[in-house]
Amino acid sequence: MNSAATATSEPGHRAKPRPRRRELREVTLLVATFVVVLGVGALRPSFMSFSNIEFMVLSSVVLGLVGISQTFVIITRGIDLSVSAVLGLSAMVFGLLSTTSSMPLWQVLPLCMAMGAVLGCLNGFLVAWLKIPPIIATLGTYSLYGGLTFIYSNGLQVDQVSPDFAAFGNGNLIPFLPVPTPVLALIAVATAAWFVLNHMKFGRNILAIGNNAAAAYNAGISVRRTLLAVYTISGALAAFAGLVFVAYTGSATATTGTGDHVELQSIAIALIGGTAIAGGRGNLAGTVIGSVFLSVVITALVFLQVPAIWYSAGEGLMILAAVTLGARRSSNP
Amino acid sequence: MSRTSGLLAAAGIDKRFGANSVLRNVSLSLAPGEVHTLMGENGAGKSTLFRILAGIHQPDAGQISLDGAALDLRNPSAAYGHGIYLVPQEPALLKELSVAENMFLGMLPTRGRFPSRIDWKTIRGQAQDALSALGLDVDVRDDAKHLSIAQQQLVECAKALLRGCRIILFDEPTSPLTGREVGILFAIMRRLRGQGCTLGFISHRMEEVSEISDRVSVLRDGAVTDEVGRDGFDRARLVRAMVGREVIFDRRRVRREAQGEPVLSVRGLAHAPVFSGVDFDVRPGEILGFSGLIGSGRTEIAEAVCGLRAKSGGSVMLAGRDISTSSIGDIIEAGLVYVPEDRARHGVILPMSIRDNATAGQIGRLQRKSGILNRGREIAIANDTMHRYQVRARGIDQPAGQLSGGNQQKIVFGKWMSTNPKVAILDEPTRGVDVGAKDEIYRLIEELSAQGMAIVVISSELEELIVLCDRVIAIYGGKIAAELKGADVTAARVGAAFLGAEAH
Numbered sequence: 001m002n003s004a005a006t007a008t009s010e011p012g013h014r015a016k017p018r019p020r021r022r023e024l025r026e027v028t029l030l031v032a033t034f035v036v037v038l039g040v041g042a043l044r045p046s047f048m049s050f051s052n053i054e055f056m057v058l059s060s061v062v063l064g065l066v067g068i069s070q071t072f073v074i075i076t077r078g079i080d081l082s083v084s085a086v087l088g089l090s091a092m093v094f095g096l097l098s099t100t101s102s103m104p105l106w107q108v109l110p111l112c113m114a115m116g117a118v119l120g121c122l123n124g125f126l127v128a129w130l131k132i133p134p135i136i137a138t139l140g141t142y143s144l145y146g147g148l149t150f151i152y153s154n155g156l157q158v159d160q161v162s163p164d165f166a167a168f169g170n171g172n173l174i175p176f177l178p179v180p181t182p183v184l185a186l187i188a189v190a191t192a193a194w195f196v197l198n199h200m201k202f203g204r205n206i207l208a209i210g211n212n213a214a215a216a217y218n219a220g221i222s223v224r225r226t227l228l229a230v231y232t233i234s235g236a237l238a239a240f241a242g243l244v245f246v247a248y249t250g251s252a253t254a255t256t257g258t259g260d261h262v263e264l265q266s267i268a269i270a271l272i273g274g275t276a277i278a279g280g281r282g283n284l285a286g287t288v289i290g291s292v293f294l295s296v297v298i299t300a301l302v303f304l305q306v307p308a309i310w311y312s313a314g315e316g317l318m319i320l321a322a323v324t325l326g327a328r329r330s331s332n333p
Numbered sequence: 334m335s336r337t338s339g340l341l342a343a344a345g346i347d348k349r350f351g352a353n354s355v356l357r358n359v360s361l362s363l364a365p366g367e368v369h370t371l372m373g374e375n376g377a378g379k380s381t382l383f384r385i386l387a388g389i390h391q392p393d394a395g396q397i398s399l400d401g402a403a404l405d406l407r408n409p410s411a412a413y414g415h416g417i418y419l420v421p422q423e424p425a426l427l428k429e430l431s432v433a434e435n436m437f438l439g440m441l442p443t444r445g446r447f448p449s450r451i452d453w454k455t456i457r458g459q460a461q462d463a464l465s466a467l468g469l470d471v472d473v474r475d476d477a478k479h480l481s482i483a484q485q486q487l488v489e490c491a492k493a494l495l496r497g498c499r500i501i502l503f504d505e506p507t508s509p510l511t512g513r514e515v516g517i518l519f520a521i522m523r524r525l526r527g528q529g530c531t532l533g534f535i536s537h538r539m540e541e542v543s544e545i546s547d548r549v550s551v552l553r554d555g556a557v558t559d560e561v562g563r564d565g566f567d568r569a570r571l572v573r574a575m576v577g578r579e580v581i582f583d584r585r586r587v588r589r590e591a592q593g594e595p596v597l598s599v600r601g602l603a604h605a606p607v608f609s610g611v612d613f614d615v616r617p618g619e620i621l622g623f624s625g626l627i628g629s630g631r632t633e634i635a636e637a638v639c640g641l642r643a644k645s646g647g648s649v650m651l652a653g654r655d656i657s658t659s660s661i662g663d664i665i666e667a668g669l670v671y672v673p674e675d676r677a678r679h680g681v682i683l684p685m686s687i688r689d690n691a692t693a694g695q696i697g698r699l700q701r702k703s704g705i706l707n708r709g710r711e712i713a714i715a716n717d718t719m720h721r722y723q724v725r726a727r728g729i730d731q732p733a734g735q736l737s738g739g740n741q742q743k744i745v746f747g748k749w750m751s752t753n754p755k756v757a758i759l760d761e762p763t764r765g766v767d768v769g770a771k772d773e774i775y776r777l778i779e780e781l782s783a784q785g786m787a788i789v790v791i792s793s794e795l796e797e798l799i800v801l802c803d804r805v806i807a808i809y810g811g812k813i814a815a816e817l818k819g820a821d822v823t824a825a826r827v828g829a830a831f832l833g834a835e836a837h
Contacts, residue, residue, distance in 0.1 A: 199450045201441055204430075208438060211427035218389065218425070219439030220410035280429040 025274040029289045032322075033296055040300045047303045054180070058248040060295035061182040062087075062241045066262055067269035067287045068193050069237035072230050074270050075197075075210045077279030078134035080231065081263045082123060083238040085145035086116050088257035090242030092149050095158030095252035098165040105164055112243055113236045119145055120235015124228035142263065150254045157253040161246055168247045182244045186288070189237065194284050206230060210279035268319040269294055293322070339400035340364055341386065341417065341500050341531060346395035348381055348555075355381045357555045359395070363500065363531045368522060370534045370542050373552035373575055374794055379535045380422065382552070383502045386533070387419035388412035410439070418493035422504040424485035428478035433460035435477050436492050463491040467521055483514040490521060501525065502533035507541055508628040519545050537626045539568055539832040551575055572795075572828040588803045588819050591619035594653075596787045597669065597756045599638055602647030607633045608811035611647065615756060615787040620778065622802030622822075623791040624831045630811035631791050632674060635758045639671040640664045652755055668755035672745055674764060674791070681741050681748075683734030687726055688715040690733050690744050695752055718747030723773060739763075742774060750781065757781070758789040763797060775801060795828050807831055 041048040066083050073080040090112045097108045119141070126137035168181055197203035205226045208216040217223050241262075246252045253259070271277060272293065273286025297318045301311050342362040348355045356378045363369045371379040384390045386397060388406035397404045399415055406412050409419075426435045433456050434441070442456065443449040460473040469487045471480065480488065486506050493501045503522075507515045522532055522545060536542050542549060543566050551559040551574035559574035561567075595614035602611040608630040615621050625631040636642035638649050640661045649657045651669050659667065681690055692699060692711050699707050699714075715729040722743040726736055733741055742762065749757065762778070763771045778801060782788050792798050798805050804818040807830035815830040 195448070199453075200448060201443060201451065204434065204441055204451060207430060208427055211429050212425060215425040215427060216438070218409040220408075220413075221439050276429075280427070 025283065026285050026289050029272065029286065029293050029322075033289070033293045036293075036296050036300055040303055044303045047300070052299065052303075055248075056292075056295050056299050058180060058182055058244070059299070060292040061186045062245045063262070063265055063269055063295055064186050064288050064291035065189060065237050065241035065244065066266040067273070067291045068190060068284060069234035070263075070266035071270040071273070071275050071282050071284060071287045072193070072197075072206060073134070073234050074267070074275050074277060075206050075279055075282040076227060076230055077210050077213070078127060078227070078230070079138065079267065080120075080123060080234045080238075081135065081138040082119070082141040082145055083234060083241075083266055084257035084260070084262035085142045085149070086119050086235050086238040086257075087242040087245065087262055088252075088255065088259075089119070089145050089149045089152070090116050090239035091246045091252040091256045092153050092158070092254065094165070094243050095161055095246045096153065096156075098161045098246075099158060105168060108165075109168075109243060113239050116239020116242075117232050117236040120232040120238070121228065123235065124231030127231060128224040128227035142258070146255075146258045149256075153254050155254060157251065158246070159251050161250050166247055166250060168243070180248075182248065185240070185244070189240075190284060190288050197282065197284060202226065202229065207280060207282070210281070212280075265294060268323065272319065272322040290322075294319070341397070341399055343382070343386060343392075343397050344395055346382065346385060346392045346397075348378075348385060348390065348392050355555050356385075356392070359552070359555070359557055361550055361557065363533055364548075365499075365531050366526055366529050367547040368526055368532045368534055368545050370536060370546040370549045371552060372535075372537070372542060372549055372571060377552040377575075378555040379552055380504050383419055383504050383533060383535065386412070387417055387502060389419065413496045413498060416498045417500045417502070418489075418496060418498035419502045419504060420486060420489040420493070420506060422506075422508075424482065424489050426477040426480070426485050426488060428476065430477060431474050432464075432471060432477055432480065432488055433457045433473035436460045436463065436473070436488060436495055438492075440496070459495065460491075463495050464488070466494075467491055468517075481514075482509045483511075483518070486510075486518065487521065490525075499529065500531040500533070503535065505535045505537075507536055507538065508626070515541065537832065539571070542571075568829065568832075569825065572825070572832075575795075588822055589619070590819065591616035591803060593617055595650075596652050597638075597789075598650040600648050600650075602634065602637060602644055602649065604633070604637060604642070604644045604646075606811065608637075608808075610812060613806055613813065615789055617755070617785045617787050618782055619804065620782050620788045620790060620802050622798040622805035622827075623789060623808060624793070624795070624798050624805055624827060625791075625808035626793060626831070629808045631808040632760055633811075634808065635671060635760060635789070635791055639669060639758060641671065665752060665754075668753070669758070670749040670752060670754040670756075671758045672749055672760060672762065674760040681733050681745050684732055686730045686732055687719065687724065687736075687744055688712065688729040691715040691718040691729070691747050691751070693748055714751060718744065718751065722747045722777060739771070739774065743777070746774070746777060754786065756787045756789070758791065760791045761793070762790060763792075763794070793831075795824055795831065798822075798827055799824060805830075 037048070046052060066087060070080060070083060093115065094108055094112050097103055123138055123141055126132045126141070127134050197206070205216065205221045208219070208221055209223055209226055213223050242257065245256065269290040270282075270287050273288075273290035274283035275281065275287065298311070298315055301314050306314060340362060342360075344360045346356050346359045359378070359382060361382065371382065373379050381390060385392050386406070388409045388411050391407065397406060404415055406415070406417075412418070427438065437456050437460065442452045444452045457473055464471060464473065464487070467487050467490060469484060469491070471484055477485070477488070490501065506518060510518065522534070526532055534545060547563050549561050549566070549571065550557055551571060553575060559570065561570065593616050596617050597615045599611060599613050603609040611634055613621070623631045623635070633642060637644040640656070640659060644657070647657065648655060651664070651667050654667060656664050656667055656669070682693065688711060692714050696706070699710050701707055712729065718724065719726065719729060724736070724740050724743045724747070726740060733744060736744070759778070763774055778788055778790065790798070790801055799822060802822065804816070805822050805827055806813055807815040807817070807827070809830075817826050817830065
């Protein structure tokens with residue numbers, strides 16, 4: 001302790017009112033996103049076309065949904081590597097049911113989400129009851145769930161979903177409002193997630209556990225049940241993201257999700273957005289904007305005619321750059 | 334706030350952790366409106382006893398009762414329910430959450446029907462009021478990570494009061510505080526006592542204990558050895574109760590006055606405000622004791638001497654060479670080693686084998702020219718360590734983590750001594766080690782000193798200092814408070830210096 005620290009640490013003496021630090025991360029990310037959009041748009045006008053913007057928005061919805069669930073998991077000091085596999089399995093179930101069965105959308109949709117919840121619940125059980133470190137538990141279920149997709153699809157792929165189902169992906173729920181249904185869904189999910197995290201006991205318990213699980217337990221918070229719920233929600237949201245994916249791309253393969261490393265993308269989004277990898281602190285607005293940023297960057301690489309073999313490396317560099325900048329800021333409060 | 338707490342009594346408490354018996358048939362009662370202090374050496378079981386009363390640990394035997402009614406304290410929430418709250422040694426506030434939220438952790442009030450929202454307004458208002466009542470002026474919306482330790486402790490007090498707790502146990506609250514902060518804490522403790530609260534307190538500092546306590550219980554090796562009321566305070570009596578058997582002090586008959594040039598010479602070592610003005614010499618073949626409480630700065634001084642911690646001033650000479658700015662590697666090479674206090678963290682790599690641990694300090698010397706390790710030499714060194722230090726293990730390939738604390742310590746010793754140092758600084762060399770192994774470690778230290786090594790033993794155990802050392806330096810508040818040698822190295826003198834009672 002130096003003398004300055006001692007002066008502010010005396011209990012009876014009010015520390016100088018600390019200015020509530022504006023979190024600038026969202027602003028920085030938004031600016032970065034616009035810079036990329038305008039820059040690439042100037043070079044390649046078709047980047048700014050309506051159909052491409054719609055494509056980027058829809059793909060950021062997929063990333064955003066998984067990113068939000070990953071944010072919750074990371075806040076608890078956990079990680080969920082199985083989200084991409086759940087996304088892929090859900091996409092496959094949805095796609096096959098839409099083409100091979102006569103089940104209506106309103107039945108398939110909750111069925112897929114319930115399946116995602118069950119798979120997430122298994123993750124939660126492994127982590128909270130069997131005390132398996134999250135990274136190991138979900139690495140195992142990543143392979144398991146990804147393998148189920150192969151078994152279920154028998155290697156087949158879905159090329160065309162029925163128009164009813166596709167309508168869910170690119171239709172408008174509210175007439176006269178030209179906003180695709182998935183975007184409305186993301187807004188609803190993000191708002192609900194924000195409300196839960198800031199204004200409900202469940203959300204505060206998640207934060208408390210991420211800060212110090214032992215202290216949370218000592219304060220009477222049920223750590224195991226909260227963790228189970230967080231992983232269950234993560235599974236359900238990943239499944240929902242899979243539905244959105246199939247609905248707007250119209251296809252599903254056995255490597256949907258896992259092939260694009262959506263699990264790593266979702267972690268990157270959460271970290272870019274300002275969620276602490278050590279848990280206890282999360283930024284949902286940052287996650288949502290981060291998903292837009294990542295989707296724009298990935299699409300920009302395509303438009304800039306970067307050779308396809310460079311995509312993965314380019315994406316990785318962008319993520320590292322964003323996370324490094326973020327880490328420097330947060331280590332310097 | 335005038336309701337008094339009941340009489341909290343623990344009777345016949347036994348507690349073991351694994352093979353280690355921490356409390357044996359301990360009985361203690363805390364009366365309403367008193368400050369009841371636990372004293373005892375490190376490891377005597379004070380914290381464990383408080384943690385049992387607060388529902389964090391469950392006793393293996395014995396009973397806890399409040400006003401005669403038996404309590405079942407299966408977890409901390411149950412203890413809160415009975416009005417018992419422990420302010421832990423390290424305040425466990427959640428750093429990224431606001432002060433207000435921390436105070437209501439696990440009992441956040443909500444309003445409205447589903448989805449019922451957290452009532453932040455009520456939380457902030459009540460939290461602010463509770464802190465103001467204690468005279469703590471911080472913004473409850475601020476993150477807890479911005480508070481000082483002293484402020485965090487007061488927030489813990491306020492948490493206790495918000496939960497309606499009237500029995501508040503403080504586990505060694507003053508060791509990280511400045512004198513002024515201690516004054517503020519004591520003022521609040523007196524106020525709470527005046528309101529009929531029962532307060533438990535742990536401290537090593539004699540003057541604090543006599544200032545605040547109404548009653549003192551002394552624990553030694555997991556058993557209560559004495560209990561005195563306010564009128565019966567007597568330093569000598571308390572020290573005797575803490576330390577016990579004086580017979581063992583006779584073991585060392587001769588305290589040598591080492592001759593010759595000092596091999597390690599420290600002048601004006603400082604790093605404000607942790608320590609300052611530290612001067613001392615150690616001569617070959619001498620065993621110098623460093624006594625002092627945890628937080629006195631003794632470990633920090635040793636780390637600064639060995640280049641493990643920054644210093645703002647002063648010089649360190651090793652065998653005539655200035656090493657104050659040398660790298661850690663050079664310092665070890667020059668012949669000064671530090672064997673740290675926390676074996677598991679800094680000393681021994683638990684999952685690795687005895688062989689790997691024993692050679693870790695000189696792995697560079699075991700390389701052949703090709704860069705491949707000389708396995709035969711490795712095995713020879715490990716076997717030699719096992720033999721010389723009498724390590725009891727199945728073989729050199731047994732993981733160190735499976736050995737007892739004493740045997741782990743012997744390996745750490747072997748690891749450092751195999752580098753043939755001129756000076757060794759041993760921080761709490763027998764912490765967590767059973768009596769038999771303790772004796773063997775003492776013998777080893779004496780043997781090394783007889784071979785001409787200069788040894789500094791840092792210890793908070795009086796007995797250890799008296800048994801081992803030729804000379805004892807007492808550190809108090811980051812300064813050398815006293816130096817005792819020859820016939821002055823007695824339990825009474827060292828004990829008094831250790832508690833800050835013996836001024837220069």
